[in-house]
Amino acid sequence: MRVSLEGRVVLVTGASSGVGAETAKLLSARGAIPILAARSEDKLRTVSKTIRGEHEAIVMDVTDEASVRSAFRSAIDKYGRIDVLVNNAGFGEFVAFPDASLSHFQEMIDVNYLGAVRCVQEAYPLMRAAGSGHIVNVVSIAGKLATAKATAYAASKHALLGFTNALRQDCKGTGIRVSAVNPGPIDTPFFDRADPSGTYTRNLGSFMLRPEQVAREIVRTIETGRPEKDMPFISGAGAKLFQLFPRMADRLLSGLLNKK
Template sequence: MGSSSLQGRIVLITGASSGIGAIAARILAERGAIPVLAARSVDKLNEVSAAIRGEHAVYPLDVRDADAVNETVRRVAERYGRIDTLVNNAGYGEFVPFDEAPLSHFQEMMDVNYMGIVRCCKAVLPLMRQAGRGHIVNVASLAGKIGTSKATGYAASKHAALGFTNSLRQELRGTGIRISAVNPGPIDTPFFDRADPEGTYKRNIRRFLMKPEKAARAIVSVVATGRAEIDLPWASAAGTKLVQLFPRLTDGIVARLLNKK
């Protein structure tokens, strides 16, 4: 598992029916891995499946349902004998001013973006512990490191995902199981159909939007190498580090550059 070869690797990917999850699944198959696509929409999964060459599998899954998560993991393990890598990619965002956001806004986003990761890790870890090896890749966001206006619910869920990832990495040291985080900035995907239905934010940050292929390739790279964490794109990642180091000095700059929703 320390090798960068993906040949024959069984990779379970949640949120694989569109966007970077779907693209990552296709790239993994091209590189010899066996992607197992999981998401809620059967129709979208089938569309993605039709475009993938090479062995792969499809399982309808809602990460909010613990029983469904456990059953899906059981079925995948029964079919292939193992799960080498879990990519927790399922998630969504909604950009709403805090005063206008009902409690359900926070609860539902946390249920998918954070608890979905927890449920999938709970289901997969016993298999990996038994095997003495494995890899979990949690797709979080730069929003998990820096907050912006109208993203209190989304940023909180991604902060939770990163905190969980970093803690679990320490807990699993020496077990042969690796934990990674992929933290992309804004990506030009269907994510914005729900997060920004009027298109205001997307128009305002158009020049900063990342191509989904770049983020998908970063996920595949982390799957292949086991790198603990990657932030992208480079410029946004560097800016985020500056904000973390000098929060008071950079607060005004963040407001001018990033509060575009």
């Protein structure tokens, strides 16, 4: 049974561009009250102008515990609750392991994994007290199917997916739902940093998802409460094949996957 989004307060991290911005727009169109959170005030202001319905824009750095706490406090002061948390903030850099510094790993873990954990730590007590809520972590198919030049990125997404699955078990009986959305490559500003040469995006071509597609699946996940969504289908199938037959899948898929 689908849940109505009318009047529901939804905090979306990484909402200043790409999937986060599109998700906020779609949520507003469905009657929800999106709270857009990101580091860039200027970019948030630009996205805010495209949303007609009631919404808020809050500057928040997911790597800064005080910033996260302050942003959640502002949202609670205004609305008294957060019905849904969408952890979408994240970034990637494609670097072969021999060229990757320790800080390369630390920064991605801090944003992609610990950033979500910090937000959940703020949202969980509120939802637990309310006896309801939904945490949606936008992970990546890289959390299941790792590729070359993505040791740090894949590790951060594996960590986030493991956290999501364990959190779902911890939340049983609390009224809090926990979901993971695992998209493949998306045509967003993510690749301005991850793939500055454009090689990866050119090699993928039409295989890349559009941010609007991913936003629709995030909203559908909120409405249906499904625990997990892999996209596109072929990526999800590849991940399942690798889990069941890792040696064969590695032999069959490595050439197809390593496009960086």
